[in-house]
Amino acid sequence: MAEGFKLDQKHGKSRVRVSRVWRQPLSGGDAIVEWNVSVSLFSDCLPAYTSGDNSAIVATDSMKNTAKECSEVVSVEVFAIILARHFSSFYPQVSAAEVKIVEKPWERMVVSGRPHSHGFKLGSEMHTTEVTAKKCGALSLASGIQQLSLLKTTMSGFEEFVRDKYTLLPETRERMMATEVTTSWRYTYDHVSQIPPDPFCFTERYKDVKKVLEETFFGPPDTGVYSPSVQNTLYLMAKAVLNRFQDIASIHLRMPNLHFLPVNLSSKENPTMVKFDNDVYVPTDEPHGTIEATLSRTMSKM
Ligand SMILES: O=c1[nH]c(=O)c2[nH]c(=O)[nH]c2[nH]1
Known part of the structure; x- marks a missing residue:
């Protein structure tokens, strides 16, 4: 309750662009993804709104930097789950985290009939995902497609x-x-x-x-x-x-x-x-x- 009112709020960072390459010389092919990540946190930071007290705020800049931390080769869904789980379990004041990612369709090139080890071209439709993770481990997971003409x-x-x-x-x-x-x-x-x-x-x-x-x-x-x-x-x-x-x-x-x-x-x-x-x-x-x-x-x- 804020001064007799009810305040619903979340804050986050949108359109965090990150690309990661996993070098796999042994299997003969590098892997690359390009992701556009949006994070939103549901957190207990009422005083930030009502009295300018920022002491409970996780800076949206920190969210951006977390989204850039490199990990194992993962699917876009699993990365979104890891990220949402991190925010909702690491910060005591965060009750739930929402992560949305749009993946650019980089596809491995085929040259002379053979998959290229490090060459990619851009396809058309995009793979998307949306995850909400609560502190208790409850989860909602969706995947999707954009721009499928x-x-x-x-x-x-x-x-x-x-x-x-x-x-x-x-x-x-x-x-x-x-x-x-x-x-x-x-x-x-x-x-x-x-x-x-x-x-x-x-x-x-x-x-x-x-x-x-x-x-x-x-x-x-x-x-x-x-x-x-x-x-x-x-x-x-x-x-x-x-x-x-x-x-x-x-x-x-x-x-x-x-x-x-x-x-x-x-x-x-x-x-x-x-x-x-x-x-x-x-x-x-x-x-x-x-x-x-x-x-x-x-x-x-x-
Ligand atoms: O498949 C259609 N659904 C409609 O509801 C609609 N309305 C319209 O003008 N053309 C079409 N075509």
Whole structure:
């Protein structure tokens, strides 16, 4: 309580950029990660707000320096857990720590058909994680993907939606479908003691979840799968992940509908200069549809 008010607060450092290289000459390859780390501490430092007494404050500068301490080769999830655990157990006044990390997709180069020992190129989508660790060891762990751009040239439509005086959009069974998926899934582990011992299980799980999401979006290579709406495709993607991975409790997906507008160009003199034949489009992301949902397991699996 602060002077008859209730104060909820946290403080931390955002966008701490750190890259680390693990030299592995014996196995023939260096490993590199580039992480953008954000830390937030829930701590008992009320007097800092109410009377300018900083004696309980862990400086955000110290948080930044801690995030740069080097460790063994670890996955981004395990590093976030180690960091959050450190803050919540080391400082008596810190009751919980929140760590969010975005990993840049540096991928090992293949040169002359062989993996390069120290060469990398930047891929596209980012691997993310969010951990909250409490002093008692309780934990919340989520992983995710940002900027996963997916597009299919057909097998998408949108029909039988509400029609009223504002409706101009024609119904269609033939359109492009493009999106940039942002997703985050929460694991069922809710205490540090439950975290699997294999330090790279989350890296494997990240790859597998991405594969399931992509395969559900596209369908089989030759035939694809028809999408009646972004909403339905999003739901099927989320459901496929929960059905496949029992240690995932919920998944959130944000899938903007990035429109590819059919091009028809004409003038009085030239009425059919470019007549749309499912071929020429104007890509636009402004405005775009915003479709997002969270799918969670219900408790009824007794
Ligand atoms: O898949 C779609 N979902 C919508 O909700 C929507 N709304 C719209 O104009 N086009 C689309 N497409």
